[in-house]
Amino acid sequence: MRKPKKLINEPLNVAKEQLEGLVEATHGQLEYVEGVSAVIRSDMPQGKVAIVTGGGSGHEPLFAGYVGHGLADAAALGDIFAAPAPNIILKATEVADQGKGVIYIYGNYAGDNMNFDIAAELADDDDIRTHTVRVWDDIASAPLENIKERRGVAGDVFVLKIAGAASECYDDFDKVVAVTEKARDNTRSIGVALSAGSVPQTNTFTFELPADEIEIGMGLHGEPGVARRKMKSADLVVDELMQQLLDDLPFSSGDEVCLLINNLGASTYMEMLIANRRVAEICRNQGIKVYDTLIGGYCTSQEMSGLSITMLKLDDELKALYDQPCHSFALRK
Amino acid sequence: MRKPKKLINEPLNVAKEQLEGLVEATHGQLEYVEGVSAVIRSDMPQGKVAIVTGGGSGHEPLFAGYVGHGLADAAALGDIFAAPAPNIILKATEVADQGKGVIYIYGNYAGDNMNFDIAAELADDDDIRTHTVRVWDDIASAPLENIKERRGVAGDVFVLKIAGAASECYDDFDKVVAVTEKARDNTRSIGVALSAGSVPQTNTFTFELPADEIEIGMGLHGEPGVARRKMKSADLVVDELMQQLLDDLPFSSGDEVCLLINNLGASTYMEMLIANRRVAEICRNQGIKVYDTLIGGYCTSQEMSGLSITMLKLDDELKALYDQPCHSFALRK
Numbered sequence: 001m002r003k004p005k006k007l008i009n010e011p012l013n014v015a016k017e018q019l020e021g022l023v024e025a026t027h028g029q030l031e032y033v034e035g036v037s038a039v040i041r042s043d044m045p046q047g048k049v050a051i052v053t054g055g056g057s058g059h060e061p062l063f064a065g066y067v068g069h070g071l072a073d074a075a076a077l078g079d080i081f082a083a084p085a086p087n088i089i090l091k092a093t094e095v096a097d098q099g100k101g102v103i104y105i106y107g108n109y110a111g112d113n114m115n116f117d118i119a120a121e122l123a124d125d126d127d128i129r130t131h132t133v134r135v136w137d138d139i140a141s142a143p144l145e146n147i148k149e150r151r152g153v154a155g156d157v158f159v160l161k162i163a164g165a166a167s168e169c170y171d172d173f174d175k176v177v178a179v180t181e182k183a184r185d186n187t188r189s190i191g192v193a194l195s196a197g198s199v200p201q202t203n204t205f206t207f208e209l210p211a212d213e214i215e216i217g218m219g220l221h222g223e224p225g226v227a228r229r230k231m232k233s234a235d236l237v238v239d240e241l242m243q244q245l246l247d248d249l250p251f252s253s254g255d256e257v258c259l260l261i262n263n264l265g266a267s268t269y270m271e272m273l274i275a276n277r278r279v280a281e282i283c284r285n286q287g288i289k290v291y292d293t294l295i296g297g298y299c300t301s302q303e304m305s306g307l308s309i310t311m312l313k314l315d316d317e318l319k320a321l322y323d324q325p326c327h328s329f330a331l332r333k
Numbered sequence: 334m335r336k337p338k339k340l341i342n343e344p345l346n347v348a349k350e351q352l353e354g355l356v357e358a359t360h361g362q363l364e365y366v367e368g369v370s371a372v373i374r375s376d377m378p379q380g381k382v383a384i385v386t387g388g389g390s391g392h393e394p395l396f397a398g399y400v401g402h403g404l405a406d407a408a409a410l411g412d413i414f415a416a417p418a419p420n421i422i423l424k425a426t427e428v429a430d431q432g433k434g435v436i437y438i439y440g441n442y443a444g445d446n447m448n449f450d451i452a453a454e455l456a457d458d459d460d461i462r463t464h465t466v467r468v469w470d471d472i473a474s475a476p477l478e479n480i481k482e483r484r485g486v487a488g489d490v491f492v493l494k495i496a497g498a499a500s501e502c503y504d505d506f507d508k509v510v511a512v513t514e515k516a517r518d519n520t521r522s523i524g525v526a527l528s529a530g531s532v533p534q535t536n537t538f539t540f541e542l543p544a545d546e547i548e549i550g551m552g553l554h555g556e557p558g559v560a561r562r563k564m565k566s567a568d569l570v571v572d573e574l575m576q577q578l579l580d581d582l583p584f585s586s587g588d589e590v591c592l593l594i595n596n597l598g599a600s601t602y603m604e605m606l607i608a609n610r611r612v613a614e615i616c617r618n619q620g621i622k623v624y625d626t627l628i629g630g631y632c633t634s635q636e637m638s639g640l641s642i643t644m645l646k647l648d649d650e651l652k653a654l655y656d657q658p659c660h661s662f663a664l665r666k
Contacts, residue, residue: 002335003544005527005638007567007604014603021606024613025594025626060602194338200603211336234340261358266599268635269393270347270533271340273354280357293358295662297630302601305338305636329628332665 004198004205004303011200015057015079022064026329030067033074037084038092039064040074049167049176050074050096053105053160054089055112056081058199059220061330062156062299063106070326070333071164072105076119080200081221083111089119093128101129101173103180105163107152108134129173133180135159137189137310139248140217140226153220154262154299155187158312161331165324183318188248189262189310190241193218193225197265197302206301216240220264220301234271238278241309246286251313253287258322260310263297267305272296275307291319298330337531337538337636344533348390348412355397359662363400366407370417371425372397373407382500382509383407383429386438386493387422388445389414391532392553394663395489395632396439403659403666404497405438409452413533414554416444422452426461434462434506436513438496440485441467462506466513468492470522470643472581473550473559486553487595487632488520491645494664498657516651521581522595522643523574526551526558530598530635539634549573553597553634567604571611574642579619584646586620591655593643596630600638605629608640624652631663 008014019037023030030039038054053063054076063075074096076084093102102123106112113134120130136147137155162183166176193215196205206222209215214237217225229240251257259279261272272295283290291314299308314322326333341347352370356363363372371387386396387409396408407429409417426435437453439445446467453463469480470488495516499509526548529538539555542548547570550558562570584590592612594605605628616623624647632641647655659666 007570008607009566009568017610018603018606021610025609025628233342235342237340265601266636268598269633270351273351274341276358277350277354295358300602303599
């Protein structure tokens with residue numbers, strides 16, 4: 001049986017060590033929140049509404065890679081594919097809060113929901129106002145009528161971008177919340193996996209796919225997708241993904257969108273660029289204007305091979321916020 | 334036998350289609366050079382010394398991903414792992430030249446050398462001045478005394494960054510050449526492969542590595558490295574790479590460097606961040622200051638798993654140029 005092959009040290013330390021490597025790479029831009037696996041931007045301005053994100057490790061550069069000016073202010077990090085403990089989230093909340101309240105933005109998973117909710121209660125005891133925006137952009141994970149059961153995937157990136165910009169531009173907590181929720185509601189994703197990622201601690205793959213099959217809608221932790229297909233051409237795969245994606249919101253002629261072609265881990269730039277060629281063609285044919293395109297590993301699942309497509313439908317407010325500068329390890333505009 | 338699994342269309346079209354996807358992703362920042370597989374920045378300023386790069390496809394985002402303000406002005410692109418033909422380079426040269434001459438910057442491979450040299454002769458017939466800077470940063474590919482036989486790998490990125498900045502800041506051809514050559518001479522790389530990349534046209538891997546072995550110094554196209562090792566911890570692998578890298582220039586206490594931890598394709602961010610943790614530790618212990626750190630897929634070899642470490646030794650001039658803004662698909666500062 002095929003076994004994972006990774007350049008790591010002690011498997012139980014990967015989450016800690018990769019965070020150390022990230023902090024080193026930012027040269028003073030990130031600081032540890034004392035005593036816990038959380039980071040905060042070192043240039044945290046006083047008096048702003050704070051944005052705190054977080055989740056399991058293993059999806060690098062998410063989440064810590066999006067801490068910085070114009071994005072998240074702090075990130076609370078769990079072990080590989082495990083939610084951060086409530087005390088980690090609480091500590092991050094306490095250091096991030098500037099007296100203006102804290103907005104939690106994270107992917108909609110049971111473990112994260114539970115721990116962020118506990119942290120929110122504890123923060124309330126500290127008289128820190130919080131509000132939670134769960135990202136549920138993965139259209140393959142539940143039908144539209146049960147949108148609140150959908151998982152959060154690469155859409156986190158766009159929601160953090162908008163929320164971070166809003167928190168720099170707007171002084172009002174409710175106004176930041178409102179536009180963050182609008183960004184979440186305007187964001188949809190769908191993915192396709194060609195092969196699995198592996199969990200470092202157990203050195204096993206999260207699933208197995210036959211050599212000639214792909215899985216549409218595979219989750220970031222190997223959660224089952226909507227359909228297995230025989231391997232087919234990139235264009236045909238993108239056509240299937242895009243039809244589901246466009247139908248879901250729906251996106252339609254005249255819309256303007258930001259697009260993210262996300263590498264789930266081990267795919268080549270070549271494959272992502274070829275996918276983007278087809279996505280751009282489909283959008284043009286549908287009368288949808290692509291305002292900006294991100295391509296790369298923004299929200300990964302270890303060495304999973306495959307990609308996801310995320311679209312954020314813009315309006316004037318979202319576009320103005322998207323255009324604001326941001327500066328973090330994983331995103332710079 | 335393990336077979337590659339990629340999301341592509343017709344294998345013979347991958348180079349063309351991925352370039353189309355890249356041009357789409359830049360939303361008008363890149364234009365095709367008419368009739369050939371080359372791109373030029375659409376905001377090309379008049380009257381500057383031009384920087385033209387190029388080489389085989391398959392190493393995305395190199396080379397076209399570094400065409401933009403403060404980087405290369407144009408890129409001439411071959412098929413997968415194949416040098417661009419002289420006429421492609423010549424066309425790129427003609428459209429890039431603003432009457433101030435063209436500097437060619439590319440990796441030191443026989444095919445690229447031959448075709449860029451032919452293009453240079455043809456450009457000379459057109460009365461276009463050219464000068465060639467071959468990048469030979471891969472210390473594993475030949476001993477120091479034969480440095481001109483070394484291959485070019487991820488060091489291209491730093492050399493293009495400096496040359497692009499210099500060509501925006503300096504009006505003098507020779508001055509741009511001089512600092513580009515200084516950047517090249519101050520740049521060193523070494524890589525380690527855990528598994529091979531594959532060639533789309535043949536759907537075969539470029540080499541095979543046993544499950545428990547890694548190869549130090551593996552080339553971007555599967556050229557043999559300096560040593561096969563049994564799999565060992567990330568720290569021990571980085572220690573071996575760094576010892577060779579630091580000894581080669583040599584880099585020593587008091588030096589200031591830019592660092593690139595380059596994903597050769599299918600490695601996880603986790604592994605690269607863990608490697609960076611150790612690289613940063615070694616540099617600190619050696620008294621070497623890391624001024625900036627880039628981590629990600631900057632110069633890839635399809636789905637090769639592994640990473641390379643590149644260091645550029647700075648001086649005041651190089652640092653000032655490194656700090657200049659740049660804007661391309663793959664690098665933004």
